[in-house]
Amino acid sequence: MTPRADDPRPDRPIAVHPDPAPIDLARTLDLSGHAWKAVRSPEALERLAPEGGWGAAVVDCTEDPEGAWAMCRALRELEPAVDRVLVLVTGAQVDDLATRDHLYRDFCLAPAHPRELDARLRHLVAEAGDADPSSIIHHAGLELNLETYQAACDGRPLDLTYMEYELLAYLAQHAGKVVSRETLLSRVWGYEYFGGARTVDVHVRRLRAKLGEEHAHLIQTVRSVGYRLVQVRHSR
Amino acid sequence: MRGDRREYVLHTIEERGIRLVRLWFTDVLGNLKSFAISPAEMENALQDGMTFDGSSIDGFSRVQESDVLALPDADTFEVLPWVDPKGAEARVFCDIANLDGTPFEGDPRRVLRRNLAAAREMGYGCFVAPDVEYFYFAPPTPGSRPVPLDEGGFFDLTSTDIASSLRKETIRTLESMGIPVEYSFHEDAPSQHEIDLRHTDALTMADGVMTFRMVVKEIAALHGVHATFMPKPLEGVQGSGMHLHLSLFRGEDNAFHDPSDPYQLSTTAKSFMAGLLRHAAEITAVTNQTVNSYKRLVPGFEAPVHVSWARNNRSGLIRVPVPKRDNPLATRIEYRSPDPACNPYLAFAVILAAGLRGVAEGYELPAEADANLFEMPDETLAKLGIDQLPPSLSDALRAMERSELVAEALGEHIFEWFLRNKRAEWRGYKTHVSQYEIDHTLRSL
Numbered sequence: 260m261t262p263r264a265d266d267p268r269p270d271r272p273i274a275v276h277p278d279p280a281p282i283d284l285a286r287t288l289d290l291s292g293h294a295w296k297a298v299r300s301p302e303a304l305e306r307l308a309p310e311g312g313w314g315a316a317v318v319d320c321t322e323d324p325e326g327a328w329a330m331c332r333a334l335r336e337l338e339p340a341v342d343r344v345l346v347l348v349t350g351a352q353v354d355d356l357a358t359r360d361h362l363y364r365d366f367c368l369a370p371a372h373p374r375e376l377d378a379r380l381r382h383l384v385a386e387a388g389d390a391d392p393s394s395i396i397h398h399a400g401l402e403l404n405l406e407t408y409q410a411a412c413d414g415r416p417l418d419l420t421y422m423e424y425e426l427l428a429y430l431a432q433h434a435g436k437v438v439s440r441e442t443l444l445s446r447v448w449g450y451e452y453f454g455g456a457r458t459v460d461v462h463v464r465r466l467r468a469k470l471g472e473e474h475a476h477l478i479q480t481v482r483s484v485g486y487r488l489v490q491v492r493h494s495r
Numbered sequence: 496m497r498g499d500r501r502e503y504v505l506h507t508i509e510e511r512g513i514r515l516v517r518l519w520f521t522d523v524l525g526n527l528k529s530f531a532i533s534p535a536e537m538e539n540a541l542q543d544g545m546t547f548d549g550s551s552i553d554g555f556s557r558v559q560e561s562d563v564l565a566l567p568d569a570d571t572f573e574v575l576p577w578v579d580p581k582g583a584e585a586r587v588f589c590d591i592a593n594l595d596g597t598p599f600e601g602d603p604r605r606v607l608r609r610n611l612a613a614a615r616e617m618g619y620g621c622f623v624a625p626d627v628e629y630f631y632f633a634p635p636t637p638g639s640r641p642v643p644l645d646e647g648g649f650f651d652l653t654s655t656d657i658a659s660s661l662r663k664e665t666i667r668t669l670e671s672m673g674i675p676v677e678y679s680f681h682e683d684a685p686s687q688h689e690i691d692l693r694h695t696d697a698l699t700m701a702d703g704v705m706t707f708r709m710v711v712k713e714i715a716a717l718h719g720v721h722a723t724f725m726p727k728p729l730e731g732v733q734g735s736g737m738h739l740h741l742s743l744f745r746g747e748d749n750a751f752h753d754p755s756d757p758y759q760l761s762t763t764a765k766s767f768m769a770g771l772l773r774h775a776a777e778i779t780a781v782t783n784q785t786v787n788s789y790k791r792l793v794p795g796f797e798a799p800v801h802v803s804w805a806r807n808n809r810s811g812l813i814r815v816p817v818p819k820r821d822n823p824l825a826t827r828i829e830y831r832s833p834d835p836a837c838n839p840y841l842a843f844a845v846i847l848a849a850g851l852r853g854v855a856e857g858y859e860l861p862a863e864a865d866a867n868l869f870e871m872p873d874e875t876l877a878k879l880g881i882d883q884l885p886p887s888l889s890d891a892l893r894a895m896e897r898s899e900l901v902a903e904a905l906g907e908h909i910f911e912w913f914l915r916n917k918r919a920e921w922r923g924y925k926t927h928v929s930q931y932e933i934d935h936t937l938r939s940l
Contacts, residue, residue, distance in 0.1 A: 408506045416511065418574040420673060421503040455620060455746040457824075461695045468670035 271314030273384070274298050274307075274341065276330045281319055284347070287376045288317075293384070300326075301333035308337065315343035315383050320352060321369045331362035335435050343383050347371060361435060396431045398488065399477060403431050412474055422447070423466050426459075430478065430488040439485035459486075500569035501541045508534045508585065511574055517586040518545060518565050519705070521603050523554025523909055524784070524916070525838025527705050529586070530565075540567055544592060554912045555591070555601045563599050565589040571702055576671045577713065588702050600908040603840035607701055610844040610904055614851055619743040619750060621847055624677070624694035624827075625704060627835050628735035629711060630728055631658050631686045634721045641728045643686035644720065657718070662688055665714045672710070674703045684732035694740060694827075697843045704737075704839035726783070726834040727790040734791030736798060737835040739846065740816070742827040743767065752826035758806065758815060759826050765860040768804055768813055768828055770853020771846065772861065775802045775812060775832070777898035778845040779884055780891035780917060781905075782833035786924045789887045791834060794869040799831045802882045803864035810868050812884065832884060841905060841913075848904035889921045 271294075275284065278297035288295045295317075298304045304313075316334050320327035327346070334341040347369040348356065356366060367379050394405040402411045408424055410417040419427065425447045430438060440456035448458065463486055467475035479489045508516065515531045518540070522528055530547060532540060539545075544564035549555035555563065571588040591602035598605045614621050633642040644658055658681065666676045675693040682689045690711075692703060708724060715722035727734035743750040743763065751764035760768075783792065791798050797809050804813035812832055818825040833842050852858075864881060876883075885891035892914060895901050902910045 407510045408503045409510045416574075418576060418671065420573055421500045421570055423673060424503065455744055457620065457622065457744050457747075458696070461693075461699075464675045464693055465673040465695075468675040469673055471670070 271311055272296050272309055273380075274304060274313045274316040274334070276304075276316070276318045276327060277322065278303065283370070283373065284317065284319060284376070287371075287373045288380070290373075291377050291380055293380065298330075301330060304330065304333050305337065312337065312339050313341045315345070315380075316341050317345045317347070317380070318363075319347040319369065321347060321349050324352065324355070328359060328362060331359070335362065340433070340435075345379060345383050396428075396434075398431050398434050400474065401427075401431060401477065403428055412470055417469055419466070419469060422462055423469065426462050427466055430486060434488045437481045437484050437487045441485075443485065500572075501538075504541060504567075504569050504572045504587070505538055507572070507574065508537055511583050511585075513574065513585045514582045515584045516540075517575075517584060518567060518589050519586050520565060520589045520591055521705060521838065521840060522552045523601065523603060523838065523841070523912055525603070525705075525836070525841070526553065527709055528552055531584075537567075540565070541569060544589075546594070549591070549599075549601070552601075554909060554916070555599075562594055563601075564592040564594060564596070566592055573672060576668055577717075588705075600906045601912070603838055603844075603909070604698075604701070606905055606909060607698055607840040607844045609906075610847050611697055614743070614847055617851065617855070618745050619851075620745075621697040621843075622694045622742045622744060622827075623697045623700040623843060624692055624740040625700065625835075625839075626689060626691040626736075626738040626740070627704070627707060627724075628682055628687060628689045628733075628737070629722055629724050629835060630684070630735065631661065631688065631715060632721045632723060632728070634719065641723070643729070657720070658686065658688065661715055661718060661720060662690070665711055666690065668710050668714060669707060672706060674707060674710075682733065684729060687733065687735065694742070697847065701839040701843050704835075708835070724835040726785065726788045726836055730790075733796045734798060735835055736791065736831065737833045737837065739830045739833055739843075740827045741767075741830060741846070741850070743850075749823050749826050751828065752823040754821075754823070759818070760815065763854055764826070764828065766853040766856075766858045767850035768815075768853070769858035769860040770850045770856075771813060771828075771830060772802050772804065773858060774849035774852065774898070774900055776882065776885055776891070776894040777901050778849050778895070779832060780888065780895040781845045781901065781913070782837050782842045783891065784837055784888075784917065785834075786888050786920060788834050788836065789885070789891070792832065792884055792886075800883055801864070801868045801876065802884060803868060804828075804860075805863050805865045808865050808867070811864060841909070845901055845904050848900055852900055887921075888917060888924075892917055892921065 273293050273295040275295050275297045278299040280297045296307055298307055318327050318330050331344055334344055342364060344363045346363040346366045348366055349369055365379055365383055367376055396403040400413045405428060410419055410424060410427060426443065429443065429447050440459045443459045444456060463478055467478055470477060477489055479487050481487055513534050516534060516537050517529045517531050519527060519529050532545060544566040546562055546564055548561050549563040550561035567587040567589050572585060574583055574585045590604055591599040593599050611621060631644050635641060662679055666679055669676055677691040677693045679690040711722045724735060751761055752759060753761035783789065792800055794800050799810065799812040801810065801812065803811040805811040806815045806817060814829040814831060816827065816829055830846060861880060868876065868881065885894055896914055
């Protein structure tokens with residue numbers, strides 16, 4: 260089983276940046292009954308990660324935006340990735356959000372009203388409690404249902420073969436990360452597969468053809484390394 | 496691996512509301528055959544295969560028993576794009592087995608699999624990219640000559656519009672079925688078109704060629720047009736070929752590439768080419784399997800006649816395209832005689848067998864023939880040791896019949912059946928009195 264980024268385990272703690280956590284945020288988190296830990300840096304994020312990974316993250320971008328966005332990127336790159344990320348921004352920072360669309364799932368204007376923050380946090384964590392959304396990956400117009408093996412692009416079902424589906428699912432589960440051909444071969448095809456990395460290239464080409472001109476670019480070639488599902492926008 | 500092919504297929508049938516699953520396979524002559532099963536039967540079919548009577552399929556019939564098993568290859572399961580979504584249909588390619596589960600020797604897909612396994616034994620994976628040519632005509636009526644769309648009056652739209660919109664729709668459908676297209680264009684002859692497919696492994700590509708031919712014909716038919724892969728439908732203009740771009744890979748590496756060689760060709764590539772050249776005559780009946788095929792293989796129409804190779808000489812049998820940029824992966828050879836009316840499984844199988852024989856036995860590649868061979872007198876060609884391809888189906892069958900290589904590549908069952916069937920075709924043709932003879936001799940003799 261490939262670890263699923265969106266595994267709904269309500270008991271998994273929330274990562275909070277910066278460390279120490281802003282006092283209002285800490286209070287709201289405590290009152291709402293969330294388990295959480297403050298993390299100072301990407302290193303701390305990895306070091307303090309609980310078994311089973313972080314359940315979600317709240318990142319306050321108001322004090323040190325650069326460090327905060329770096330933290331968001333680090334959350335993405337974790338294994339498994341954390342994509343339930345709520346960012347706190349000032350009114351002046353709202354414009355920055357557009358270009359960082361892929362780094363957060365929800366945002367809240369700071370200073371945040373405790374009740375709004377509480378509601379957003381509940382929503383962020385509770386999304387996991389929907390009708391098993393753990394098995395549904397949304398990504399830039401793509402939707403993959405890991406339970407039913409169905410993929411759709413802008414609501415249009417994609418007719419994929421098994422290997423094409425598996426390849427897309429793997430890339431989507433590691434969205435934003437460069438995955439090497441070798442990794443894809445071993446994780447998607449299995450080591451016993453004969454045919455080498457050319458097989459991966461050929462399947463990527465087929466997937467792009469099926470995604471159509473408009474979405475073919477979603478699968479990006481990273482020269483002499485591998486492929487990555489690019490993050491364009493979060494389609495919710 | 497996370498999932499399971501069968502589960503994937505069964506889920507997709509359920510989720511997409513598939514009404515029928517079409518089991519596809521190919522007869523010995525390369526015709527697509529199919530029977531449909533209900534979704535409920537699919538689980539069983541994936542598990543144990545579906546029994547059917549093979550005696551009605553060309554080349555499947557045998558004396559002892561006629562029942563065979565169709566075993567769906569779950570990797571090829573796909574929802575068909577052109578059917579009404581309310582009653583969606585899917586297709587899956589099948590391998591054919593005997594009732595005891597052993598591979599059925601009359602199944603072309605098995606023949607290709609067996610030859611690919613032999614290549615794998617030697618450490619090679621085989622990649623193919625075909626350039627397929629075909630014609631669009633007005634729907635044929637019995638006894639009439641083909642009418643190209645370009646000859647005005649057939650459509651209100653100008654013919655270029657209808658043909659290029661047909662081609663565009665075809666390409667869209669192919670791409671949605673996972674058959675990526677490299678280039679496409681209107682060819683030299685009236686109403687002739689070419690679609691070049693991107694390379695993939697040989698088995699997938701053989702399946703792809705079957706799908707391709709069906710899609711081209713289906714989409715044309717939807718618009719009241721007849722698409723044909725007949726090798727030479729019109730006299731005096733180019734015929735339709737299916738040039739095959741071939742390469743062997745050893746793991747990550749293109750086994751045909753050697754940067755230190757002036758041609759960038761490895762020893763493997765050279766002996767593969769030598770194998771193809773030495774056995775070309777023997778495999779031609781398979782790559783060019785109709786009487787009509789040999790009317791394409793004549794001088795003057797960019798089709799090969801001579802058994803030779805060159806880098807940029809389109810009169811040769813093998814062309815070595817010069818890669819646009821220094822890209823080791825792009826090194827390949829282009830085998831130019833096959834036509835799109837062949838059985839792609841069998842054609843790929845004999846081509847691979849001929850090339851690999853050259854590799855295994857270290858054949859020496861003859862010198863490049865870069866002059867225009869059509870202009871050379873026969874004595875010069877003979878001095879250079881340049882043979883010609885068989886000039887007729889009959890000659891090709893004679894060369895094939897003596898070939899231990901082709902017998903081995905195809906297996907005895909298909910080898911025997913093919914020769915028998917094609918000799919009958921030749922006999923039928925030989926007794927036909929053509930318009931040519933009437934025109935040229937009725938009055939003068």
